[in-house]
Amino acid sequence: MERELICCNGLTKSYAGRRVLDGVSLRLGQNEFVSVLGPGKCGKTTLIKLLSGLERPDAGEVFMDGAAVSSPSPKRGVVYQNTLLFNWLTVLGNVRYPLRKLGRQESLSRAMKYIELMGLKGFEKAYPRQLSGGMKQRCGIARIYAMKPRVIFMDEPFSQLDAQTRYLMQLELEKIFLGEGQSVLFVSNNIEEAVYLSDRIVVLSPSPSRVVKEFRLDLPRPRNYLSPEFVRIRAEIERCLSEVCDG
Ligand SMILES: Nc1ncnc2c1ncn2[C@@H]1O[C@H](COP(=O)(O)OP(=O)(O)OP(=O)(O)O)[C@@H](O)[C@H]1O
């Protein structure tokens, strides 16, 4: 792993007396792509809320660059499963909104670049109500990418998209992440997607969850879904997850 960017130790969190996370520790390096896989309702979204600073753990700590994380920051972007857009702003307005402190020209060209990358060119002037669910999600992703956060937390960001768009979004994410030196923590329910994208995969147990296993993926990029090595590691992770789910 290159220089460590995010680190959390012993994260524990309960809601209404029910423990969801039970001492989760993990690390994310500079320019590293780590995926988190786990059974449904094991606390993946909760983990992202704690890592991004949106919520505080009951015990344990989160650090970014060695400094304690206690609130959200534009250095940490979050893409949720369902992005909320401002209904009264156009696609361009939504993507540009967080960039308003940059100059007019800079915010416009940066917003347009990511709108185009997300396949929304021609829809800059459309309002959210005029977009499909997948297009809204891509607009939300463009908004986060355009902010160029140091780390992006993604919570099943592509699960609403059709297979073809999902594949294109994976390619684009890989390109952006490799090209701009950002770090990504990616929650997915799709093993193939995680194997395609990740440097490491962390598997969580059912809640109260802990890290049960870590896989390092050294396959060269771009990866080939059909290579024997890809198929082998994918099957190994599938096995691990089904063991975890069976308890
Ligand atoms: N704000 C909250 N108040 C009460 N309970 C909550 C809250 N947030 C999460 N929970 C509960 O914590 C557990 C874990 O939720 P979380 O959404 O983190 O899991 P998840 O792994 O992301 O689930 P999914 O696979 O459905 O995305 C669930 O049982 C959920 O009902």
Ligand SMILES: [Mg+2]
């Ligand atoms: Mg979730």
